[in-house]
Amino acid sequence: MITLTINQKNYEVDVNPDMPLLWVLRDVIGLVGTKYGCGVAQCGACVVHLNGEAVRSCVTKVKRAQGGKITTIEGLSEKNDHPLQKAWIELDVPQCGYCQSGQLMSAAVLLRENPDPSDEDIDAAMAGNICRCGTYLRIRKAIHLAADMQRKVNRT
């Protein structure tokens, strides 16, 4: 039995400790917002937060996550109101939408560590997430917008 804390809830799962976290989330626990894209840490569709870091769940064995704090897209915000989620909607970022949960989870780490990211910071944070539809420009814009929103909230 492996105990996992996902989105502040505890789960006991009876799985091979070598099973990637991605498949535990999707196939065992049923949280399917985290996507399978490549399986080899190349595309970023599977990004979740493990102790606050944007790990790629497709190569992260579940044993590494034991005892840690996992956040998935389903738990990014309580009321679907993370500044990034709001900005994504405001600028209508997605096309097919498949990669976007991974994009959001990567962007969330960036925004936490750097509330005022430059274009270069965004490049450095986001170049690991592939979007085949090519929504990169809107993602960039949405990150800047979310940073603005976050600053306004913090100021008030």
Next chain:
Amino acid sequence: MNHPSEKKLHYFLHLKVIVLIAVILTVVVLTTSAFKDSKTVMDIAVYKNAVTDSTESAEAFLQVYKVLMSPRCMNCHPAGDEPLQGDESKVHTMKVQRGKDGKGVYAAKCSNCHQPENTPGLHTPPGNPKWSLPPADMKMVFQGRTSHQLALQIMDYNRNGHKNKKQLLAHARDTLVKAAWNMGEGRKPPPLSYEAFLKAWDTWIQKGGYAPK
């Protein structure tokens, strides 16, 4: 609030300091380039009884150098701030950055993909618990160095991560160094076996840490 102008000034000062240090270091290196007396940077206590042999030492380093310049070592000791990747040592995709501590930045930290162990499969991220680049204040660049330059650099306490002779010897036994020989599918190992590398490394250091011409 950020003040970009202040920020810039700050960086500029940093740059000045760095240049100054570089100049000083260059002077130091030049004055010791004959490398007659390696004791200045080594812990004599350990090897005061060792017999130095400049020829044997320098020759051993040439073996060491082959390993250090192989993709398995050099890829994480790049000249720039982006790691290299693969047997061709191309710049790592995804615009990965060294970061201050050498562990990447933001959502692109090394350990987000590079696990404590190798990920199975072809061209998947190799793993090690310490996977990282040297930190920004001690870059320990291999890429582009001649064997002469690299030997001097490694022997230089101020450029080798502050390692004395004992620590240098131990460093070759570090799990991250050893990980070069556990490269994962689709990657060539370093040109020497790990044992041969260790032998050459030890010989180089124990025989005086001489730099090849």
Next chain:
Amino acid sequence: MTNQRASISRRSFLRSSTLAGGGMMISFSWLSELTLADKINVPGLPDQWNEINGYIKITPDNIIKILNPNPEFGQNVMTSLPMIVAEELDADWQQVVVEMGPHDSVKLGPQFTGGSNSTRMYWKPLREAGATARRMLMDAAAQTWNVPAEEVTTKEGNVYHEKSGRSGKYGDFASKASGLAIPKGVKLKDPNDFRIVRNSKKNVEGLKIVTGKPLFGLDYKHEGMLIAMIEHPPAIGMKLKTFDASQTLKMPGIKDVFTIKMFDEDFELGGFDTRTFNDLLVVVGNNTWEVMNARKKLVVQWEPAPERKEKTNNFGRKQDIIIPAGLESSESQYQKMQERAKEPATVLRKDGDPESAFKNAARIIERTYNGPFLAHNCMEPINFFAHVTNEKALLVGPLQAPGWTEPTLSKVLKLPPEKIEIQMTRMGGGFGRRAYGHYLVEAALISRYINAPIKLIYSREDDMTYGIYRPMYTATYRAALDANKNLIAFHVKGGGLPEHPIHANRFPAGSVDNYLAEGWEIPTNITIGAFRAPRSNFNAAAEQSFLDELAEEMGKDPIEFRLELLQRAKENPVGKNNEYDADRYAGVLKLVRDKSGWNKPENKKYNRGVAAYFCHNSYAAHVVDMVDRDEQPYVERVFSAIDCGIVVNPDAATNMVQGAVVDGIGNSLYGGLTHKDGVAQQNNFSRYRIIRFHEAPKKIEVHFVPNDIDPTGLGEPPFPPVFGAVSNALYKSTGKRFYSQPYANDMINKKAF
């Protein structure tokens, strides 16, 4: 191939019924006057349209539910098609809820996403659906209020009678409306009166996407569902010989390992029944990772597949196709193409006397362009759910054209179509790949064999190496100039594996007196399929690079040179069947010239490339601005001009054009799938380079030509000319012309692989 327009007489009928608990359900059904030019872009489109209809449901509490008929793969149809209904219905968009329609070709029409046709083919039917429902609601209100119907008006989901000051909500009259006779020939709105269409509406599934709700095929769950994976041969040209599954079967969670045959020997393949392998080795187990792991333990012997004959019936065009044996390699394929290109080819179009013109030319410019196989690489790997019993079949997942796969399933499963239910999930990309429903057949056969609901999943490696690629192409362009550097003849000879890319009746055909287009083909066992703007995505690279070079040789500005040719094509067109409208073509070039400040001195710092192209009935032009960054050419900004008629959802349309530009830059610079002895040399994103965040431009400014023309294609048209514009900008950046894709292969400074 000609570009005929299929036109059928219109016959409409309409049903309405009362919803349980009151309210109205109105369903429209008709054969419509749909035109479909550009058939060749979606090979084998049916000539006869199925009935199309839309569904509108209005509840007493004024909720308006609109069904989206067409599969969504990122082109925004879930939002933009219901907008069209809501517009004519004069609904309050805030009151509208959208639901993905079931697969029902009788009620919802062709339901295919491809050929940039979604908006185009549904434009008129959906408008009529909305307008007729509105008329019925107005009639119901008029009867209730006992006022003349002509005096009743609507606004945003409300009905008004101004004289008497009465008003009500649509929901108030829905039940009554459902009992009324159905009016015919209801007048549609003047485009100038649109207030939903042409006004940006946010993606109706946006919130679900950003909160990770299950939307995609891979997210679909079903009670008792098992996971299936197929172990494909390691090379195209191989087939299964024997296997030993003993180790696999010992692995935890594994249910069974078995083989299935997709089609019998004499199976007649429909136009989209492409499949690379017929004998399938299947592993079924409890969850994805267990199956992936256990699959690695298979001990399989493969053998060379012999040459085979395929009976095909491409929407009525019957043909036997020989698929050659052998393990093909890109290098030898390329050599074969070069040799074949020297041989005579089929004449596709000839105007004037090109032979004499070339003989008498003062100067002949000849250039050859090449393009590799391209993999679609949809972010969501191929997958489909199937639950098949002897009585019925349920299939759920990502699919572009259920109507093309259902007949195949019916034949293979020996079930009548009404016993086959296909549900379409949101697709994680498509780009043409999901028009090929082989994976539904595979999933269905696996489910039937193991007698359980299963989901077939392709790993990324399975997906990338399976085949069904953009074909490998080459084309040689020749231009004859007279002593005054006038263009007197134009010749294109193109070929490919296994089809040629040439659209003989497109620009510059019609603008040059002496014109010759030829095509040739070499058979291959590498399977191919439609890839975002098939053929056009190669032609626009080759032809638009050639025209750029030609303009330079002639000492002309590349935009002005094209405009001169288009002027000729408009005033005094050469030949017949010119597919394009010279005015609209020139229109996008002029727009992009003006918006990009083409000749402005402040833009001199950019290495600028321009290209334009016509396909899928729309016109697109781009100016690509390159700078040097980290010693590499980088596309920093792009200006795009598009004429696709009325733009239904402008911001979403802009998003799609921006995406097409990014996709075009990425595929032109990096895209390519190569083979060595039948083995795909790229099997994941570690080797197949996809454009990434920092490589995308900082700005893509999109301008639409304003007009009231009924909507034409948009998903594909902006994509092809990006290739040409990139290649032309690269020339300005490097001083070197680029003739072979992917262009990054020829760059001197290759920083990242």
